[in-house]
Amino acid sequence: MKIVDTFRYAAQAATGSPLRTLLVILSMSIGVAAVVILTALGDGARRYVINEFSSIGSNLVIVLPGRSETRGFNPANLVTSTPRDLTVDDAEALLRLPDVARISPILVATTEINAAGKLREVMLLGTNAEYVKVRQMKMGIGRFLSKVEVGHSASEVVLGAEIRREIFGEMNPLGKTVRVGDRRLRVVGVLREGGSGMGMTTDELVIVPIATAQAMLDTNTLFRILVEARSRKRINEVKTSVLKLITERHEGEEDITVITQDAVLETFDKILNVLTLGVAGIAAISLAVAGILVMNVMLVSVTQRTAEIGLLKAIGANASTIRHLFLVEASLLSLTGALVGIVLGYSGAWVLRFIYPNFPAYPPLWAVFAGFGTALISGLIFGVMPARQAAELDPIQALSKR
Amino acid sequence: MTAESLIKLIGIERTFILGDSKVHALRNIHLTIAAGEYISVMGPSGSGKSTLLNMIGLLDVPDAGTYQLDGHEIKSLSHDALASLRSETIGFIFQSFHLISRLSAAANIELPLVLAGISASERTKRVSQALKDYGLIDRAEHRPNELSGGQRQRVAIARATILRPSVLLADEPTGNLDSATGEEVVSLLEALNAHGMTLIVVTHDHALGARARRQIRMMDGGIVSDINQADVATSLAT
Structure with missing residues (x-):
């Protein structure tokens, strides 16, 4: 058949x-x-x-203080207990490494914003002008924080879209002065609505220069340092060189954790x-x-x-x-x-x-x-x-x- | 006579086991059939005539004895060889027609050609010829349930003969037909026999059985009489 x-x-x-x-x-x-x-x-x-x-930003290496214990018992841990803080100087030093395109120090805290007779609790983010590029954020109106010398700070603030709506409504907030914590800052821009990343929305964020945030909180430590490699391929090199440099700066103590987005992903x-x-x-x-x-x-x-x-x-x-x-x-x-x-x-x-x-x-x-x-x-x-x-x-x- | 014998059964035995009793369906059958003969096999129910037909048609194999069909020793053949020998030399006609109800008359007739792996164009040619020969042209696309009994048996005969077998085995071919259509079907079979096809008819019907030139009677699995009308005629003439 x-x-x-x-x-x-x-x-x-x-x-x-x-x-x-x-x-x-x-x-x-x-x-x-x-x-x-x-x-x-x-x-x-x-x-x-x-x-x-991925919306955190591409080619990112994230530096956080303290070491995650993944290598078993280390006698050095008995001698030194508290990790050294990450500082703005550490961040600046990282910028001099090859293959590092941008860095962005981060300090996070909660504080209050007060303007036009309204008071609201907000998440405060202290960072530098590069942050907007490192995180690939989009501006709604105005501009992001301006570039300043290390240690200096401009009295500027960038608002999340939700904060802007609650405080200013439909009014144009650019150039207006708001009170953040104990500082009076001028609004220079508003983030585009719907941004997110690292598990939180950017709509309810208030972004100020890192020096301002440190002064407000009376601290010189950092929460994170975001390091952007020049290309995706260089991420591993950047990771090792960052670790090496910070360890050197911290007197031979490997007291930071460096994670890459790839590892998380x-x-x-x-x-x-x-x-x-x-x-x-x-x-x-x-x-x-x-x-x-x-x-x-x-x-x-x-x-x-x-x-x-x-x-x-x-x-x-x-x-x-x-x-x-x-x-x-x-x-x-x-x-x-x-x-x-x-x-x-x-x-x-x-x-x-x-x-x-x-x-x-x-x-x-x-x-x-x-x-x-x-x-x-x-x-x-x-x-x-x-x-x-x-x-x-x-x-x-x-x-x-x- | 033996040189040209188409079918040769020697000492055929066949027993079935029904429950715990043995049924001797065929006992010590000796039968030689020449090409072109017209034979009727008669006998009461259970006399073994259907078993004999199945044996001749290669659907059953003997427990003992030898069977030669067209020069082939049946015992030595594999199942597949039996199947192809069956398709080449045997045509079956059943009392209940056994047409496939979902297929048209033409497709039913075509079936042996399909199974034999013959090309589509050749098949169409042969089927349309067969439809013409059996007067079924305007019934070609009808399903079996749209055909009369006589038409169904004509389709079955067309299917049985489409591969030009040398032996045509009919098991009560008129059993499900009225006498007029039965007569029509029998003349059709006799016409095929007249063209040289060996015809073996198993029947209860004495009138039908009496038309055959050679009449075999069976009883309890054995052949009790085997009368050749031609011999009778010659013996009467002398």
């Missing part, structure tokens, strides 16, 4: 009982659609988190990939169930078509031809189910993206192929037994059935 004819015969046999075929295709397609949609959700979550973290990437895989595994169970249904339906079909199988044998079909006919029918059912399932899955993912436009629910390609492959393979495997049963039917008994 020719392959084309085998396929045509199997397809005709499948369409010969439309309801049965429809139900199998439906169950198989639900399985595949579940894989596609659930992995779209899982992978969407991964992309969402990665996007959030990689961790999240790993966690969420595992999550996606787990979810895909759960969805694959429904595929196995669908495979068993294919087997059941094919077994019923063998019983229903006993006379037909007997006839085929009487008119010259050998066992392998019969086996092929039933196997091809089972795989055609699975194949159609898988294709319908992929269409359903993609539409489902589209609906998800339509409802939650911020959530990138795109099914990963590997999951689509895996779902498709699993459907096809389970259809084939579960088709083997019915096909074998059909092939082994005794033609005489088969023919005596009506």
Whole structure:
């Protein structure tokens, strides 16, 4: 029997009982659609988190005071206990390293803002003029902090969009004076709405020069130093040279932690990939169930078509031809189910993206192929037994059935 | 006679086990059939005539004895070889037609050609010829349930003969037909026999059985009489 004819015969046999075929295709397609949609959700979550973290800024190396204990017991820790603070001088020194494009010292505190008779608690961020570039932030109106000599400070403040709305309403805030803590500062700009990163929105932030913040808080330590490498490739070199320089400046004590965005991203990437895989595994169970249904339906079909199988044998079909006919029918059912399932899955993912436009629910390609492959393979495997049963039917008994 | 024998059964035995009792369906059958013969096999139910037909049609294999079909020793053949020999030399006609209900008349007739792996263009040619020969042209695209009994059996005969087998085996071919259409079907089979096809008909119907030139009677798995009308005619003439 020719392959084309085998396929045509199997397809005709499948369409010969439309309801049965429809139900199998439906169950198989639900399985595949579940894989596609659930992995779209899982992978969407991964992309969402990665996007959030990427918005911190690219090529970033973050320096924080204190050492994270990841290397086991170190006798040096017994001698020195408190880590040295990070200072503005440390930050300035980092700027002289090769491959470092920009640095941005950060000091964070909560304080009050007071203007136009309104008082509000705000998150204060002290930094330098480079911050806006390092973090790739966008200005709504006005400009960011101006460049000043180290140690000097301009009496300027940049407001988050939400703070501006609450205090000034629709009025133009540029040039107005506000009271931040105990200082009177002139508003020079407002950040664009919707900025985020490091787990907080920039809409409720008040940004002042680092020297001003240090004076207000009466401290000379820093919360973080953001270091921007010249390129993504140089990140690891920058990481080691930063560590080396600060250690030198801190009299040989390695009392800082240097993290790269890549390391953070990689961790999240790993966690969420595992999550996606787990979810895909759960969805694959429904595929196995669908495979068993294919087997059941094919077994019923063998019983229903006993006379037909007997006839085929009487008119010259050998066992392998019969086996092929039933196997091809089972795989055609699975194949159609898988294709319908992929269409359903993609539409489902589209609906998800339509409802939650911020959530990138795109099914990963590997999951689509895996779902498709699993459907096809389970259809084939579960088709083997019915096909074998059909092939082994005794033609005489088969023919005596009506 | 033996040189040109198409079918040769020597000492064929076949037992079935039903529950815990043995049923001797065929016992010590010796039968030689030449090409072009017209044979009827008659006997009561359970006399083994259907088993004999299945044996001749290669659907069943003997427990003992030898069977030669068209020079092939059946015992030595594999299942696949049996299947292809069956498709080349045997045509089956059943009481209940055994047409596939989802396929059109033309597709049913085409089936043996499809199974034999014959090309589509050749198939179309042969099927349209067969439709013409059996007067089914305007029924070609009808499903079996849209056909009358006589038309269904004509489709079945067309299907059985499409590969030009040398032996046509009919098991109660008129059993499900009224006498007029039965007569029509029998003349069709006899016409095929007249063109040289060996015809073996299993039947309960004495009138149908009596039309055959050679009449075999079976009882309890054995052949009780084997009368050749031609021999009778010659013996009467002398």
